[in-house]
Amino acid sequence: MRFHILGLGSIGSLLAHNLRRVLPKEHSITLIHKTQNQAAEALTRGGAIHVENQGLVSTTTGFRSEVFEASSTPSDPKKSKRKKHAQKLGGPDAIESLFITTKAHHTLPAIRRLLPRLSSNTTVVLLQNGMGIYEELTHDIFRNPEQRPHFILATNTHGAFRKGSHNIVHAGVGNIAFGIVPDPLGRNFEAGFENKTVPRTEQNPRISDISPSADDPSFDRYKSLRGTVAAMLLMEPLNVSWRPIAQVQTAMRRKLVVNAVINPLTALMGCRNGGIFTTTAARRILQRVCQEASDVFAAQIKADNKTWLESLAADGVDTNRVPVERLPRSLTRSLLEDEILHVAEVTKGNISSMLSDVRRGIPTEIDYINGYLLKLGSTYHVDMPATAMLLNLVKMRSAIPLDQML
């Protein structure tokens, strides 16, 4: 199979390295570089990725490389026509499995440029900070559910940073949890989790629920999904697990709130993650944002329940006995606070991604973090003044140079 990785920051490179270690050589892994310069630079280093973990360095080679700028410009109609043709034939330009680890705001433009190479047989894995990217993709690009690629949503707690362009330090070993977005054609990928014939502890996901075998008449449609899930589960050093999509969404919401507090505060204060919660003032902000986030998640769940119960009632079901979803305990204010304090402690030496973006003068992911929460707030009529204040301050921090020594 052919795997492509878009976004070669620390997490993208860590992923590429671990994939290369577990996949036999006949499966190609292509690193999509942003510029010719970056690709050339990688080549001078033999195309290798070095990962340091507790002082031990391991190296992988054998990657293919592509340049995003040159190979994917949609303004060349001839090229794009060729690619469409190649893709129809399952040719070398078609992308089978695409891991996206770029900044959230780069996703849409990147997907637009790769579009001629994607089809409903492709699998796209979104492994990024922030939320709302999948919703934007389906709203703006993949409007027809039957023609969209398979999507895997993943959340990551590994800590890694770059020490030079292809040297990555795997500083904090965490985990990656992923779930598969339900199939528009109705195949139940999560049947294994719901198997009532075995005890709860044995209700595990099964690759065969994606596609039983090569005899499956729809094998081509699900081949890349099957291959991508299998490859992800092989990456043991990254502690990858396949979970029900609802659980992954809860994990993503928790991570979102972590990022909605730690990232803006560190970017505004210019301190490491461990430096923020040393004052009661910071703890007050922490409590407010967690309360707002918890309230908005509860309002969203309540509204979803209402819509669902109304549709059941319209079908004549007695909805008084139907069990409804409740706010998971892990999304209550106090557990969100505990999680944020824990993450700040275990990543105390980190420079957050938002502080790093502000320092480099590049756009932050604030619109996909606090901005996503605020969109939920306006949809479900929940006031979120502390979340909004952090968003506005980060926008100011990006726009106005600090320490002007007036």
Ligand SMILES: CC(C)(CO)C(=O)C(=O)O
């Ligand atoms: C968890 C945290 C805050 C670690 O630095 C992070 O995800 C980030 O910096 O974006």
